[in-house]
Amino acid sequence: MDTDALRLFVLAADILNISAAGRQLGLAPAVASARLAKLERTVGTDLLHRSTRKVSLSLEGSEFLPYAREILAQEDAARAALGMGRPVASGTVRFAAPSTFAQLYIAPILPDFLKRHPGVSLDLRLSDARFDLIEGGFDLALRNTALEDSSFKGRKLADDVRVLCASPAYLEEHGTPDHPDELGTHRVIAFKDQTPRPLRAADGRSGQFDPRDAECRLIVDDGLSQKLATLAGAGISANALWCVHQEIADGSLVRVLPDYVVDDQSVLWLVYPKTNVLSAKVRVLIDFLLERIGGGSAWESRESGRTTELK
Numbered sequence: 001m002d003t004d005a006l007r008l009f010v011l012a013a014d015i016l017n018i019s020a021a022g023r024q025l026g027l028a029p030a031v032a033s034a035r036l037a038k039l040e041r042t043v044g045t046d047l048l049h050r051s052t053r054k055v056s057l058s059l060e061g062s063e064f065l066p067y068a069r070e071i072l073a074q075e076d077a078a079r080a081a082l083g084m085g086r087p088v089a090s091g092t093v094r095f096a097a098p099s100t101f102a103q104l105y106i107a108p109i110l111p112d113f114l115k116r117h118p119g120v121s122l123d124l125r126l127s128d129a130r131f132d133l134i135e136g137g138f139d140l141a142l143r144n145t146a147l148e149d150s151s152f153k154g155r156k157l158a159d160d161v162r163v164l165c166a167s168p169a170y171l172e173e174h175g176t177p178d179h180p181d182e183l184g185t186h187r188v189i190a191f192k193d194q195t196p197r198p199l200r201a202a203d204g205r206s207g208q209f210d211p212r213d214a215e216c217r218l219i220v221d222d223g224l225s226q227k228l229a230t231l232a233g234a235g236i237s238a239n240a241l242w243c244v245h246q247e248i249a250d251g252s253l254v255r256v257l258p259d260y261v262v263d264d265q266s267v268l269w270l271v272y273p274k275t276n277v278l279s280a281k282v283r284v285l286i287d288f289l290l291e292r293i294g295g296g297s298a299w300e301s302r303e304s305g306r307t308t309e310l311k
Contacts, residue, residue, distance in 0.1 A: 005039040006068045014092035016055045073279040089280040090119035097142035099126040100223035154269040158296030161241040162262035165253040170233040180207020187235035188214040200263035245299040
C-alpha cells in the first residue's frame with residue numbers, strides 16, 4: 001500500500017480539504033485527487049465524500065483512518081530505527097481536556113508549542129464533560145482520574161491534589177469547622193454527582209466530605225463555576241489545588257480543615273488509545289506538556305509544604 005497516499009488521506013481527513021492537504025505535501029490539486037482516487041481503488045471503497053462545497057469522511061473512511069495512522073506511525077518508527085532520522089511531527093492532533101485546566105495552563109503555552117512544531121495543528125475540545133476518545137476520533141485527552149480502561153495508555157502529568165476551601169466571608173458568617181464531622185452542619189457545594197469524598201490527614205486521621213449529609217443547595221458541573229461560587233460565599237467546596245492555589249495564596253479563599261486533603265488517588269493523566277507506535281505529532285505534544293506542566297510545579301510551589309508532605 002502506498003504510504004504517501006495514506007499520508008495524504010490522513011492529512012485530508014484532518015483538515016477536510018484535499019487541495020490544501022496536497023499543497024502541504026508539495027502536490028498539485030489534480031495530483032492529490034488522483035492519488036487519493038488510486039488509494040480508494042486499492043482499498044475498494046470511497047474514503048472521502050466530495051462535493052463542490054465540502055469534503056467529508058465516509059463511514060468506511062472513518063473506520064479506515066485509525067489503521068492508516070497506525071501504518072504511518074509504524075513506518076516513521078521503522079525509519080528512525082534504521083537511522084533515517086527522527087520523524088518530523090506533522091498533522092492535526094485532536095485533544096480533549098477539562099475546560100478550566102485548559103484555560104489556566106494549556107491555552108497560555110500553545111503559541112510556544114505551535115512555534116516549536118510548525119507542521120502540527122491542534123483541534124481542541126475543552127469541556128468538563130468526558131469525551132469518548134474512540135468515537136470522537138481523539139488522539140489525546142487529559143483526564144483527572146485513575147487509569148482503568150485497558151484499551152488506553154497514559155502518561156502521568158501530575159498529582160491532582162484536592163482540598164476543601166471557602167471564602168473568608170462565608171467562614172465569618174458560619175464559622176470554621178475543626179473536624180470533618182462538623183461539615184454536616186455547613187453549606188457545601190457539590191460537583192456533578194454529589195459523590196462522597198474521603199479525607200485524609202498526614203497523621204492518619206480520616207473523615208469524609210459528603211454533600212448529601214450537609215446542606216447542599218448548589219450542584220455544578222463546571223470547575224470554574226464551582227470556584228466562582230465558592231469565592232462568592234456560597235459554601236465549602238472540594239477543589240483541585242491547581243484551580244485554587246492563587247486564590248489561597250492571596251487570601252480570597254481559605255483552606256478548610258487544612259490538615260486534610262481529598263484521598264481519592266486522583267491523578268492528571270495524558271491518555272491516548274493503545275497502539276503499538278505513538279505518532280510523532282502526539283508524542284511531541286505529550287513531551288511539551290510534560291516539559292511545561294509536568295509534576296504540577298506551576299501550582300504546588302505556591303502552596304505550603306503541607307501539600308507535599310501529604311502526597
